[in-house]
Amino acid sequence: MGLSLRDYVPATAAGRTFALTSLISATGTGLFLAGSAVFFVRSVGLSSEQVGVGLAVAAAVGFLTTVPIGALGDRIGVHRTLIGLQLWRAAWFVVLAFVDGPVAFTVVASCLAMAEAATSPVSQAVVAAVTGDTDRTRTVAVIRTVRNVGFSLGSLLAVPLLAGGGVWCYRMIVLGNAAAFVFSATLLGRIDVPRSAARQRAEGPLAGIRGFRDWRYIALTAVNGVLTLHMTILSIGIPLWVVQATAVPGEYVPLVVLANTVLVVLLQVPFAKGVERPGGALRALRLGGLALAACCLCLGLAADRALPAAFALVAAAGVLMTLGELWQSAGGWELSYEYAPEPRRGIYLAVFSLGTTGQEIVGPALITSVVIATGLLGWAALAVLFCLATLLAGPTTAALNRRSAGLPEPVPVGGPS
Template identity: 35%
Template structure:
């Protein structure tokens, strides 16, 4: 669906621009302290995790297209509402609203992508969406750097309003996307079936933790390592992030080739986890090296890392699409992203403790963590098959709402 891809690109551009300047906007324009910001964002994160699965269910029952459009309009209003925030309580409330609406968009767009194309094209569609998301965030980050140079309150306000406007533009674009019919659940079955699917819950928890951790390796682990352990310049952080973004944009769709079933998806996830473990080993090898040697190794580690990330993310999506019943794509997508939200809470302290507490040995611990986690994908997928997670219950469908 080209319209969904374009909407994803535009929305990601606004998000990238705002994330680049959000802290400065909240501190200089809104006048919030770092502690107030942390409280508000934590409240929002918790609200988003709790809302993921129920809102995914709502998207299934009432159609993901209109729920996604409604959520984008809400997000446009919520971000604009940040202009009136000057204390912690309104900020926390708006953060919760933003997180809940974002949860709805993720679940609804996942269901829209899954239901809008034939099953055999779902993985490629999801890869294209991630490509557009990475490209949009990259362009938005570049655009957001301009206000940082200007360093004026008005510039930060403009970025905020541009971000709000991208939600409205994306919502308008989605009016042209094909509608996915509302789904019905088997009569007599649980409404939130994803929360009773133990193999899937185990997968969502494992994948959420691994995915959040590999995302934070470059955003948190590498900066800490360059500041405390490796004798290499800090600008290598930008180099590593550029390599990661370019790799995701150029190679993500290619990595989906050959992943056509659950077994292949499990192998892709395992391969990606092992390759990321190797990247952690390369990061560890930079300890005590000369600056140019450490710098070269960090570039190598960044390349290895992005290859592992691409294989792991491809395998994750393949497992997700195979485990979710056709009538519950929204709530399974929501539960999957809830696992990612839980991972986002665990990964930062985990990486910080390893890198700052154990130094080079901490990278090896992280590598062992990825290798061990990767080995769990295949038994989890076999468990799912044995429990019948892949089949739709043989029962009459209920049309009741």
């Protein structure tokens, strides 16, 4: 695609600093994720059911607080909000290291979820403020690339701590994550943000939420949210389907995950190239939906096949799922920026992130209880859902273009009712 190593480095000093902070925070997150299950059980003393309930409650809290925090960013500035979120996460991870019992765990997890759910849209708003329009999507692609590298580094750092055993080894995993967020917040403080992004709106967060009536942007959020189901397909759908319905041995599942990580690191920047051109983001979103639909059909057809054919279909599904992820993420980023008015970018991007959060809540039950439970028919129905989202992407962006141009909505044939 005509790329060089320079294309993997943000063009601005602020973009490079932001990428470094993302690498540091992702390394801490990778460290925590690799050891969190062991920490919850052996240090906090929770059962798997208590962990599940606590995280479910926390996810709901994060869903409800994302938009208010986005609106707060519009009021006090997204840069200051992001620094505050990183320090908030650091403080509560310190508390988590010493928490005891399911109730305290649920409270702390909910406090963490408030910041974790809002960090992504607020980060996007900061990137938009410190980069130019032509470098914005590429910078986000670079950040996503280094985050995947950071997750891998953090997982490796967790190995000796897990091998050491003992409560303090487990606590060091959590405290290491807290330290990464403090370091990240310190570096974020060194980024120069334009005055126009320091404080966007004078109205309060609640007033900003009540005033959000952009149904076109909500429709775009829903379309993109459907396409982000690739996250649940990778983490839950492929592993369970391979083990339960195909002849492929379960030990091959990590290879699909590994291939996904490697491909995202190598290809996210190339796939982001060109989406900022007219029609490029919509094209990427459509290609992502079609790739995900093909992925579902390959998975459905892999059932009850001989090992060579089943393995080939699962491998093809993994590649198609990754291609869908790459196109969806690049197209979704650009469209979310393009149609978010600058004075209210914080709240708009927060609303857009609810599509991803919603699929994280609904997706696991949809994949396990509907898709996998009904076999090939379920995978085919999911493919149809992806195709429907792809078809709706065009009219949705057309409506947003009319809004941006100040044009009225078209009147149906026959006149108004």
